[in-house]
Amino acid sequence: VLLLAPICPHICDYIYQLIHPQTTIMNAKWPQGGKIDQKLIDSQNHILNSAHDFRLRLTAYKTQQSGNKSKGVPVQPPLHPTHATIFIARSYPSWQIFVLNQLKELYLNNNRQVPDGKTLAQHFKDRPEIDKKYMKKLMSFVIYSRDLLEKTRDIQALDRHLSFDEYEVLSNNEDYFRRTLNIEQVDIRLIDENEIEAASIPNLEEILPGKPLIHFRYEPMISIRLINRQSYSGHFEWTIPMINGDTVEKLEQRLRRHADRTLRFSKTIRLFYFRISQFHSRKLPSMDIPLEDLVELTNKQQVLQVDLKHETVVSEQQDIGNALVYFVE
Incomplete structure (x- = not known):
């Protein structure tokens, strides 16, 4: 309230008197700053610098994808990566x-x-x-x-090159990196030059404490429709990407990200598929029995497969089509 008082003094004075009866904000002292948290400042700068470096590497990745040109072959636009892996060094080489x-x-x-x-x-x-x-x-x-x-x-x-836990800071901001890079999934891994897997990582020598390295990759995907059958709900139909190996929980998270604000902050989303996926579009849904002919995907960790040839979703070896139904509670 004190910080907002110079901008909107009247309403701030009103709120201040609710907090401190029989006083006025006009006599209040400006708040004093506490001790500077250098660890917090360092971690924030590390996040911003890392995000800047990741965006530059993303641009380089897309440029490399479109760099192979042959005569007589039309130039295809570069594929935007779907996944990224951030490698963090456990220690110095x-x-x-x-x-x-x-x-x-x-x-x-x-x-x-x-x-x-x-x-x-x-x-x-x-x-x-x-x-x-x-x-x-x-x-x-x-x-x-x-x-x-x-x-x-x-x-x-x-020895104390960093004043903060680099892995913890980047992991806590994984969603920020995913959004700023506009990709579907970010994985963060600690790596050591002595590990067997490290030998297969390109540019391993560039990974240092305080200097993470990001690798991008593209995985084929399909588009699926998510239909809402609730009457008078105000929820729309959405089209979202789906990648092979996605879980039911990942589909829910992706729906929240691609949908509007009301769906983003809803408490529960239930996903269903049509019992007979081939004929769902030929039958009008019943508003009295909205769950008719639907089967719920109850296991949030269930892994779904993608049939790239037919562009459909496969659940437990059953083709469930490319349209799902969601209910919001």
Whole structure:
């Protein structure tokens, strides 16, 4: 109320008197700011910087998709990716851990003075502990670590590169990344260079603490209709994408995202399919018996398949067509 008072003083004064009877907001003091939460600021900046980098990589991905041009072949518009995987490093790669440990030793042996760039360049030149393929990135990382040490004067700062839990922060904002990239699903994975799966990840050396890497992919999908049979409900028919392997719960979430605000914040959505999907459009629905000829998908974790040839949904090896019914409660 105090913060809004300069903009709408009269209504704020009225609300203030409801909270504090027999007083006026005109005599109230401006609120004092509390202690600055640097961890919160750092995590917010990391989210914004990561989202910016992801958008640039999305543009590069789409450009690459449309880059293959052949004479006489019409250029197809690039396919927008449906999925993305964000890789987060558990720790520094082994060569960077070696650099950090060497910096600590140099700092302690030099009476806690940070060595200059020339000394560091000479110290790390042609070190057998560092693979030659990392030499181009070596000095930029050394200078970055040196500046961090010079700023904090604390060797522990080299271990505490981030003031927040990177995996937790990105996981809590998974929905934001999905919306800002306009894709259907985002997966977040912790990765270590020693893991067997890491060998199959392109550009693994780019994944560092505080510098996640995103990979995009496209999975074929079909469009399905979701019809509402409730009388006087005000809910419309929607067409949403469906991907092979979607669960019933994912379909509900996608319906909420694609639909209007009233459906987005509704408490319960129930999904049904037609008992005989081929003839549902030839029969008028009964408003007195809205659930007639419908079978409910009660298991939220049930996995649904997609028949790309016929563009229909398959539930437990049964073709249930490309039209479902939803009820809102």
